[in-house]
Amino acid sequence: MVQEAVELHFDREPLDIPPPRALEELVKLEEFQGGVWMMVDVDTARIRPKALRLNISLPEPLVRRIDDYAKAHHLTRSGFLARAAESILRPE
Numbered sequence: 001m002v003q004e005a006v007e008l009h010f011d012r013e014p015l016d017i018p019p020p021r022a023l024e025e026l027v028k029l030e031e032f033q034g035g036v037w038m039m040v041d042v043d044t045a046r047i048r049p050k051a052l053r054l055n056i057s058l059p060e061p062l063v064r065r066i067d068d069y070a071k072a073h074h075l076t077r078s079g080f081l082a083r084a085a086e087s088i089l090r091p092e
Contacts, residue, residue, distance in 0.1 A: 002040045010047040019090050051078075 023039075026032055058066075063077075070080040 003042055003046070006042050007047050 023037070027037070066080055067077055069075075070077050073080075075083070
């Protein structure tokens with residue numbers, strides 16, 4: 001029931017979902033000392049905030065390349081653009 005608990009938490013408190021970090025990094029942080037560690041799969045697509053519609057302009061050849069890539073990887077154009085943005089904006 002971890003998925004449901006996470007969804008309820010983010011439903012009540014719409015926080016930004018932090019990017020994944022290595023367990024080796026997290027166990028060194030003082031705020032996580034004394035707890036119990038457990039690895040679980042959570043479908044973050046189910047806890048994302050409501051989508052916001054945008055109107056953007058891109059060069060036509062770029063849009064064709066995006067669409068070709070998205071189709072080949074079973075994504076929508078929006079899904080591709082969201083993944084691309086998330087990968088670039090991921091903290092280093």
